Every structure is written in C-alpha cells, then in structure tokens.
Amino acid sequence: MEQEKRNIIAVNQLGFRSKDRKTAVIEGEGGAFRLINQATGEVAYEGKTGAAAEDESSGLKVCRADFSGVRQAGTYKLEAEDGQTSDPFVIGEEVYGAAHQALLKAFYYFRCGIGLEEKYAGAWKHGACHLTPAIVYGDETRHVDAWGGWHDAGDYGKYVGPGAKAVADLLLAYEYYPGAFSGAVPLPETDGVMPDVLHECRYELEWMQRMQDADSGGVFHKLTTLRFPAVDTMPEDDTDELYVSPVSATATGCFAAIMAMAARVYEGFDSVFASGCQAAAERAWEWLEQHPEVPGFRNPPEIVTGEYGDKLDADERYWAAAELYRTTGEERYHESFLQLAERDFDKYELGWADMGGYGTISYLMSERTGDPAISERLRAGLLERAERLAKVSRKDGYGVSLQPEQYIWGSNMLVLNHAMLLLIADRVAGTDNYADLALDHVHYLFGMNVMGISYVTGFGSQPVMHPHHRPSEGDGVDEPVPGLVSGGPNLGIQDEYASEHLAGRAPAASFGDAMESYSTNEVTIYWNSPAVFVLSHFV
Numbered sequence: 001m002e003q004e005k006r007n008i009i010a011v012n013q014l015g016f017r018s019k020d021r022k023t024a025v026i027e028g029e030g031g032a033f034r035l036i037n038q039a040t041g042e043v044a045y046e047g048k049t050g051a052a053a054e055d056e057s058s059g060l061k062v063c064r065a066d067f068s069g070v071r072q073a074g075t076y077k078l079e080a081e082d083g084q085t086s087d088p089f090v091i092g093e094e095v096y097g098a099a100h101q102a103l104l105k106a107f108y109y110f111r112c113g114i115g116l117e118e119k120y121a122g123a124w125k126h127g128a129c130h131l132t133p134a135i136v137y138g139d140e141t142r143h144v145d146a147w148g149g150w151h152d153a154g155d156y157g158k159y160v161g162p163g164a165k166a167v168a169d170l171l172l173a174y175e176y177y178p179g180a181f182s183g184a185v186p187l188p189e190t191d192g193v194m195p196d197v198l199h200e201c202r203y204e205l206e207w208m209q210r211m212q213d214a215d216s217g218g219v220f221h222k223l224t225t226l227r228f229p230a231v232d233t234m235p236e237d238d239t240d241e242l243y244v245s246p247v248s249a250t251a252t253g254c255f256a257a258i259m260a261m262a263a264r265v266y267e268g269f270d271s272v273f274a275s276g277c278q279a280a281a282e283r284a285w286e287w288l289e290q291h292p293e294v295p296g297f298r299n300p301p302e303i304v305t306g307e308y309g310d311k312l313d314a315d316e317r318y319w320a321a322a323e324l325y326r327t328t329g330e331e332r333y334h335e336s337f338l339q340l341a342e343r344d345f346d347k348y349e350l351g352w353a354d355m356g357g358y359g360t361i362s363y364l365m366s367e368r369t370g371d372p373a374i375s376e377r378l379r380a381g382l383l384e385r386a387e388r389l390a391k392v393s394r395k396d397g398y399g400v401s402l403q404p405e406q407y408i409w410g411s412n413m414l415v416l417n418h419a420m421l422l423l424i425a426d427r428v429a430g431t432d433n434y435a436d437l438a439l440d441h442v443h444y445l446f447g448m449n450v451m452g453i454s455y456v457t458g459f460g461s462q463p464v465m466h467p468h469h470r471p472s473e474g475d476g477v478d479e480p481v482p483g484l485v486s487g488g489p490n491l492g493i494q495d496e497y498a499s500e501h502l503a504g505r506a507p508a509a510s511f512g513d514a515m516e517s518y519s520t521n522e523v524t525i526y527w528n529s530p531a532v533f534v535l536s537h538f539v
Contacts, residue, residue: 014090023064035076059508170200209259222308260323318341398508410487
C-alpha cells in the first residue's frame with residue numbers, strides 16, 4: 001500500500017509547552033488561520049500566516065502560522081481559510097515527558113539475552129534470546145560468550161560502533177540534564193539510587209566488555225548470525241549459530257572512548273564497575289598503539305548481515321584519546337589527542353562512522369587543562385558548524401537543518417544529531433541562541449513534516465505503525481513496540497517498496513510507513529539515542 005502524503009496543516013502532534021514558540025506549516029499561499037479550543041469549540045486565536053516560500057526539500061510552497069502568544073493550557077486544532085486543518089495537539093506546562101520516557105524505555109525493548117517480562121514489557125514481552133556462545137570467525141575452535149547488550153535495529157545483530165554512539169548520547173544526556181532522568185522507567189534494575197538511564201547503558205556496556213578479545217585487547221567488530229532471519233522471526237526463535245566478526249580498529253577505538261567515558265560517569269555509583277571500564281579502555285588503547293595502521297572493516301565472505309564498514313579510524317582514536325585524557329589526566333593521552341587533532345577528518349559529526357564530534361565535545365567540556373590554541377580552534381569550528389546548521393534551519397520550510405541531498409538512509413538521525421549539536425553549541429558558548437531551532441527539529445519528528453506523520457511509534461495522532469522491526473512484526477500485537485524512531489525519508493530509493501512507491505518524490509516526502517521499506521522505516525538504537533538527548537533539554 002502506497003504511503004500518501006496527508007493534506008493537512010503540519011504540526012507537532014504532541015503539542016507545545018506554554019512558554020515556547022508555537023508554529024505550524026501550511027501548504028500554499030497562506031492567509032488567515034484560526035486556533036480552535038477543542039473542549040469549548042471557541043476560537044482561541046486568529047492570525048495570518050507569514051509569506052509563502054518554495055521549500056526545495058518538500059517540493060511545495062509553504063508558509064508558517066505562528067500562535068506563540070497562546071499560553072492557556074488545553075487541546076487545540078488549527079484551521080486555515082482554505083479548509084486545511086491540523087491534527088489535535090496540546091498546549092501545557094509539560095508535553096514531552098511521556099515521549100522522553102518511551103524513547104529511553106525503547107532500549108529495554110532492544111535488550112538481547114534476557115526475557116522481557118510482562119511486568120516491564122507489557123504486551124511486547126518475549127522470551128530470552130541469543131544465549132549460545134558465538135564462534136570466532138576465522139578461528140572456529142574459539143567461542144566468545146557475549147550475551148546481553150542491545151539488538152541494533154530491526155534485526156538481531158549487535159555492533160560495537162553503533163552501540164558506542166548510542167551509549168555516548170545517553171551518557172551525555174545524563175551529564176547535561178540529570179533532572180530529566182529523576183523518575184523511574186521502570187526497569188528490572190530500578191533501585192532508586194542509580195538513575196535508570198545508567199542501569200540501561202550498563203546493560204550495553206557489559207556486553208561490550210564481553211566483546212573485548214581476551215588475548216589481544218582489541219574488540220570484535222560485531223556479533224551476528226551469518227544472514228538475517230525472516231522478517232517475522234521473534235528474538236527467541238532466531239537460533240542460527242552466532243559469529244563474532246574479526247577485531248577492527250574502529251570498534252576498538254570507540255570501545256576505548258566509551259569505556260573511559262563510562263569510568264567517569266559511573267565512579268560515583270559503582271567504583272568497581274568504573275575501574276573495570278577504565279582498565280578495559282586502557283587495554284583497548286594499547287591495542288590501538290600496537291596497530292597504528294589497520295585496514296577498514298569489511299564483512300567476511302560468508303557474513304551478509306549489516307557491515308558497518310568504516311575505512312577511517314582516526315576519528316575513533318581521537319575520541320578515545322580525548323576521553324582517556326579527561327578521565328585519567330595522563331599526559332600521554334593528551335599528546336595523542338593533540339597529534340590526532342592535526343589529522344584531516346570531520347571533528348564535529350556525531351554518527352556511528354564519523355565520531356569526531358564526541359572527541360571534540362569531550363575535550364572542550366573537560367575539567368583538564370587543554371591546549372589553548374587547539375581548544376579555541378575546536379570551539380570556533382563547533383560554533384561555526386552550529387551556525388551553518390542554524391542558517392539552513394531558518395530557511396527550511398519545516399524548520400530543520402537538512403539540505404535536500406541529506407535526506408538519506410536514516411535522515412532522522414541527522415535531524416536529531418543536528419539538534420543535539422545546536423544545543424551543545426549553546427552550552428559550549430554559554431548562550432541560548434539555538435534552543436528554538438532545536439525544538440523545531442523535535443516538532444518535525446512528531447509531525448511538523450511534509451508527510452504529516454509522527455516518526456515515533458506510539459506517539460502523536462498519526463504515528464508510524466509498520467516499522468521494519470522484527471519483534472513488532474512477529475509478536476502478534478497490532479501496535480508496534482512504542483518509542484521507536486523511524487529512519488525517515490530517504491531519496492536513495494534503496495529497497496523494493498521504495499522503488500515501487502517512492503520513485504520521483506521530493507526528498508522529504510520519500511518515506512513509506514511499511515515494514516518492507518527498511519531503507520526508510522527501520523529503527524535503530526542510534527536513532528533513538530539522540531532523540532533522548534534532545535528531548536532531555538525540553539522536559
């Protein structure tokens with residue numbers, strides 16, 4: 001079934017905090033609009049849209065309706081003079097708390113190696129999975145008992161690099177916004193002492209520690225079966241043999257970084273666990289020093305699951321050096337960081353492949369004494385990148401910082417990474433210049449987009465219903481697992497559904513809410529994690 005664009009006024013279907021700027025997007029030339037209180041039927045506000053402009057990413061002429069002056073709590077709907085209407089939405093003091101909680105709870109649903117109990121998982125409970133030791137590819141006499149961690153995406157593979165990005169986003173969210181995590185999710189580990197976000201991250205970190213090669217200190221790239229299971233396979237029914245793929249420099253680098261970061265964050269809660277993280281990070285760094293030039297990871301011939309190939313490992317080494325210096329204060333890590341800072345790679349990206357931004361953030365936010373010239377160069381570069389994103393956001397018809405060519409596989413990760421970078425830039429500069437723009441990215445995620453859809457399962461009046469996610473397909477429950485961020489529009493036309501239904505569409509409209517469309521509608525841990533960070537600012 002083809003995914004139709006909805007002819008509506010596009011609005012954040014969750015709503016707006018009373019104090020925030022409030023806008024919606026109307027297709028066409030615009031004109032008069034009204035805000036209707038749903039409880040009373042009364043007109044709460046009347047206004048006129050801003051000037052209409054062509055929006056390249058959506059292929060439409062659009063304009064903005066601004067009703068920021070309305071602060072009265074309630075449920076509302078917008079109506080335009082040409083008959084267009086919006087989905088209902090709320091204005092209130094706190095509108096994002098439930099979504100923030102669900103985006104974090106999603107990581108519990110991604111857990112591997114334990115049964116998800118009805119007490120915590122509700123209708124989406126399932127049995128324990130993937131508990132057999134994994135064969136070391138290329139050395140089939142060896143096995144690694146690497147149970148636990150999070151399934152990466154819509155399948156059941158587990159990957160160190162994407163896991164490190166996800167944990168980094170969550171730990172940064174906790175470090176910057178601890179108050180956002182004061183309530184219980186709850187989880188099986190909830191104890192009222194350590195915040196649940198740290199319990200959840202620990203579940204992944206302990207799996208990562210099992211992925212460190214006991215012989216060398218390097219880290220195996222991933223743990224998967226040889227091929228993907230059928231799309232309706234539940235986790236406990238995926239019983240093919242498990243394999244760990246060979247050690248890679250990228251996995252080892254980001255492992256060293258996230259373990260050093262974890263050592264710092266967990267010190268006040270569990271010093272034994274924290275010291276174990278630091279020791280694992282230092283051992284991984286030794287491997288990196290012993291292997292300065294390593295070919296990029298490629299899937300072994302028989303393994304056809306997600307590759308997460310990455311030819312460049314300087315950014316992972318840079319991040320590792322920054323975190324190890326910040327955690328230990330040892331000058332040798334600082335010297336390595338300064339050397340790596342001179343290498344040519346992107347130092348502001350927050351992806352699973354391009355991880356330089358995490359190293360830059362760690363160095364700029366560190367309590368350690370840094371090199372003044374390098375610090376200023378990185379600070380200026382970060383703020384310049386943020387301003388570049390801000391300029392795109394201010395011009396974009398729907399308020400996001402993506403150029404038309406950036407609607408790629410996982411475009412919603414870019415939307416959320418950019419919002420994250422805008423908020424971090426404000427923190428680095430001590431300003432409040434970009435919060436409204438970051439919030440526009442939240443509005444986009446929850447419905448202020450050309451599709452008129454909420455890209456988060458279970459949230460909004462028109463949420464994604466058919467994500468490419470095996471448990472949601474195979475569990476017999478009509479509703480998908482809640483709190484999952486869909487990948488979003490992808491102009492690349494990279495699956496059969498997209499080829500049949502999405503060819504020729506504008507970049508921002510190249511989306512299908514269909515399980516078959518893995519290139520637009522899959523879910524991943526590292527699309528959820530920046531969403532948690534960004535919403536943490538607004539709860």
